[in-house]
Amino acid sequence: MLTNSVINWVGFTIQVIGLLLITIELYLPPLAERLKTFLESIQFRLAGKPATKQYWNWVAIVAYIVIWVISVAVVSIMDPPMSIVANAAFTLFTVFLGVVIFVSKVFVRLGIVLGRGNVIGGVGLVLALIGFTIEISKMVFS
Template identity: 80%
Template sequence: MANDVINWVSFTIQIVGLLLITIELYLPPLAERLKTFLESVQFRLFGRPATTQYWNWVAIGSYIAIWVISVATVSLMEPSMSIVANVAFTIFTVFLGTVFFVSKVFVKLGIVLGRGNAIGGVGLVLALMGFTIELSRMFFV
């Protein structure tokens, strides 16, 4: 059951990424309109547009809150496992940071290869993420 879900998720991520790359390479006017549309979408919070810095703070704060709540729950249920929970979150944080760094590098590479349009960069990242999920499943299952 879990393998089927992983298969479909990785396949869907790859298809969306390859579709974005295809739009970037073969339909430049559509890619430009898509880029303009995505840049024009603005989320509002308390009547003001939410900035990227705000969303970064929300994401970091949420992650820390989840970490603290999870470790506190584990400590209450099994006090000897609190160090294991902290180590697990630390390893996951390092992994997540590595994924974000690699994703930023791929997006910048995609922007360069895509003649300045970020659609190809995002497509490249999505396609590589789906491919990596399939590879990891092949090696670790």
């Protein structure tokens, strides 16, 4: 009962944030440009120098592999026949995650083209579609 309510609110909130970004992109171009400049100026620093996108990609990939290995090792110690199931589950999740990332990149590029080169519309489009997908999947699986 509580899980359904949380999923509904998360889907709705993500969708509203995405639609708000699309609205800013379409109807308030100066604000969209200032928002883009602000988001581009934010840089995470690591050991005093800005961390690059490639660095964060490597950190995410290594962390995911470490989680995968530790999880499968724990499962194989507790119940050895389940290690195959755990590996299959991680493989399916990895494929799903790859498809979601690919589709998100395609939608962001489409949003950039439709948004006259501003990335705010692309991110808004992706968030709106993610929220919409959460709501549709909730209706389908209920």
